[in-house]
Amino acid sequence: MKNTQPAHDHPQLGLFSLAALLSLGGLADSIYLTVTHLTGEDVTCIASSGCSEVLSSVYASVGKIPLGAFGALGYFVAFSLATLAAFGYPRARTFLTVVVAGMLATTLWLLYVQAFVLHAFCDFCLLSAALTLSLSVIVAVGCFRKRRHRTATEQAPLVES
Amino acid sequence: MRRYLPFAIIGAVLLITAGSGLLLFRSKYSSMPIKIAAGKPGAEPPHIRGSAKARVTLEEFGDFQCPPCGILATTLLKVEHDYRTRVRVIFREFPLGMHAHALTAACAAEAAGLQGRFWEMHDLLFQNSMQWGKESPRPMRVIPNAEPNASPDETATGVRGIFAGYAATLGLDVERFKKDMDTEQVGARIKSDQERAASIGVDRTPILFIDGVQIPFSSFNVDALHAVIDANLSGKAVAPSSPSPTPAQ
Numbered sequence: 389m390k391n392t393q394p395a396h397d398h399p400q401l402g403l404f405s406l407a408a409l410l411s412l413g414g415l416a417d418s419i420y421l422t423v424t425h426l427t428g429e430d431v432t433c434i435a436s437s438g439c440s441e442v443l444s445s446v447y448a449s450v451g452k453i454p455l456g457a458f459g460a461l462g463y464f465v466a467f468s469l470a471t472l473a474a475f476g477y478p479r480a481r482t483f484l485t486v487v488v489a490g491m492l493a494t495t496l497w498l499l500y501v502q503a504f505v506l507h508a509f510c511d512f513c514l515l516s517a518a519l520t521l522s523l524s525v526i527v528a529v530g531c532f533r534k535r536r537h538r539t540a541t542e543q544a545p546l547v548e549s
Numbered sequence: 550m551r552r553y554l555p556f557a558i559i560g561a562v563l564l565i566t567a568g569s570g571l572l573l574f575r576s577k578y579s580s581m582p583i584k585i586a587a588g589k590p591g592a593e594p595p596h597i598r599g600s601a602k603a604r605v606t607l608e609e610f611g612d613f614q615c616p617p618c619g620i621l622a623t624t625l626l627k628v629e630h631d632y633r634t635r636v637r638v639i640f641r642e643f644p645l646g647m648h649a650h651a652l653t654a655a656c657a658a659e660a661a662g663l664q665g666r667f668w669e670m671h672d673l674l675f676q677n678s679m680q681w682g683k684e685s686p687r688p689m690r691v692i693p694n695a696e697p698n699a700s701p702d703e704t705a706t707g708v709r710g711i712f713a714g715y716a717a718t719l720g721l722d723v724e725r726f727k728k729d730m731d732t733e734q735v736g737a738r739i740k741s742d743q744e745r746a747a748s749i750g751v752d753r754t755p756i757l758f759i760d761g762v763q764i765p766f767s768s769f770n771v772d773a774l775h776a777v778i779d780a781n782l783s784g785k786a787v788a789p790s791s792p793s794p795t796p797a798q
Contacts, residue, residue, distance in 0.1 A: 412562070419570045427577040428617055428766030429753055432647045440648070441679065444616030464566065468559045475555040507683075 400530060404474035407484070407526045411467035414519040418463055421456030421512055425449065431512065438508025447501050455498075459516060462491050466523060473530075481530060488520070488527045495520040591641065591745035592738040596667045599629060599637030605781045607636060607774075610643040610746050610756040613654035613674040614682050618755040621769050622675040628774050636778060640671060642742040643754050650682060650708045653730075655739050657712035660729035662738075664721045673715045681711045 424431050425448065433439035442448065448455055466487050472480035495517045502509050595608075607625065611618040625638055642659070644651035654674050661670035674681075684707035709727070716726040729735055746752075757764045759777050768774065 415562075415566060419566060419573070423570060423573045423577060426574065426767070428755070428769065429577060440614070440616045441682070444620065460566075460570075464563065467562060471555045471558055475551075477555070 400533060401474050403526055403530050403533075404470045404481075404484075407470035407523055407530075408467050408474060410519050410523050410526070411463045411470055414463035414516055414523075415460055415467060417512055417516050417519070418456045418459035422454050422460055425454035425456055431510070433511045435511050436509040436514070438502070438506070439510040439512070441508040442502055442506055442510035442513060445506055447498070447506070462487065462494075463519075466491065481534065485527050485531060488523050491520045492524045589745050589748050590741055592741040595639045595641065596662060596671075597637050597639050598668050600634040601637070603635055603637035605632070605636045605778050606639060606758075606760055607778075608639040608641060608758040608761075610641045610742075610751045610754055612643055612645045612648060612651045612754040613658065613671075614648035614651040614678055615645065615754045616678070617766075617769075619675040619678050621755045621757065622672070624769060624771055624774065626672075627771050628778070631771075631775070632778060635782060640667075641745060642739045643746050643751065643756075644739065645754060648682070650684060652739070653708050653712070654678075654681070656730040656735050657715070657726075659735040659738050660726050660732075661716060661719065661721060663729050663734070664726065666719050666721060669719050670715060673718070674712075677711075677715075681708050684708045684711065 421431070421443070425443065431439040431443055450458065466484065469480045469484035469487060473484055498513060499517055502513065607628070609618075609621065609625065611621070629636060629638060642655045644655040658667055658670045658674060661667055709730070712730075713723050713727055716723050746756075755769070757769065759774075760781050764774070764777060768777065
């Protein structure tokens with residue numbers, strides 16, 4: 389009887405490695421925003437003009453903790469889970485899906501706040517949003533492939549017999 | 550070995566992130582606090598609110614289009630109210646080049662000052678900065694930070710009208726106000742304050758000094774400012790906590 393289990397899932401490894409890299413980008417962005425918030429520095433926007441308005445609004449912190457710190461925590465957890473998933477830890481994929489879903493929900497809320505409440509956009513926040521959306525797509529693709537792979541594995545012995 | 554590799558990577562990233570975050574924080578915070586020595590330049594007479602005999606002096610370097618400056622302005626109003634004749638506040642112009650209308654706003658405040666209404670215009674500008682700050686610069690270009698005399702207002706036709714409206718609200722001579730905004734006297738005052746900022750190492754806003762000692766941004770709240778002012782009033786002034794030694798200027 390042939391062994392139907394693949395030795396290693398290379399496409400999944402690539403996907404989760406990419407997710408880990410994107411998380412690192414988000415981590416750097418969040419750390420920068422956290423530090424500028426703590427030092428009171430006014431952030432310069434390059435593409436948009438609303439950095440000051442957004443980053444000094446009441447939505448930029450939860451109590452005394454800057455929102456960037458929560459972002460940094462989220463991206464670090466996402467990075468850790470993506471790394472573990474890339475190395476084949478199956479539960480890490482599940483947790484990564486949950487974490488990224490939470491980050492996506494937060495991102496959509498913050499985009500709404502920028503567009504309809506503050507009427508101002510911040511480059512660094514938009515960069516974070518783009519990274520989270522990309523992470524979400526990657527995780528969704530990963531889930532889809534996993535489901536397809538599982539279906540194929542379940543059907544394989546039937547085909548052989 | 551492969552089993553531990555992902556945890557080693559995660560640990561390394563955690564260490565690098567914490568280290569780089571700390572380094573970035575220290576690099577932005579290391580110049581704090583600084584002390585103002587006597588003899589530094591600055592617009593004379595400075596804009597002072599409060600009693601001339603006040604025992605404690607708060608000196609702010611601010612930009613009217615900087616949101617944290619607006620928040621600090623509200624905090625300082627509360628502090629002034631709490632201490633009445635025991636504190637006085639000095640405002641120094643430091644319009645940042647990154648804010649399209651900051652220099653125009655500084656000119657408006659100084660022009661109002663020529664008619665004796667600087668602080669009223671100061672308060673109006675901060676209270677409404679979210680509104681006039683959204684006016685589009687025409688054409689799009691950033692006003693150079695260190696050149697207050699270089700046609701300070703070509704780019705902000707919209708805000709000029711808004712500021713003239715504020716001048717009318719304050720009962721100023723609006724025509725004189727409009728002319729004064731472009732005078733050399735106004736430009737020279739702003740430039741002089743900017744030179745003062747440069748001479749003591751101020752490079753951002755808001756920056757606040759209490760009796761010549763810089764206050765860290767984390768202390769820009771009523772309780773922390775009360776603590777510093779109380780210490781100064783009782784003659785037990787202590788340097789605000791800082792991650793680096795205090796360089797005397």
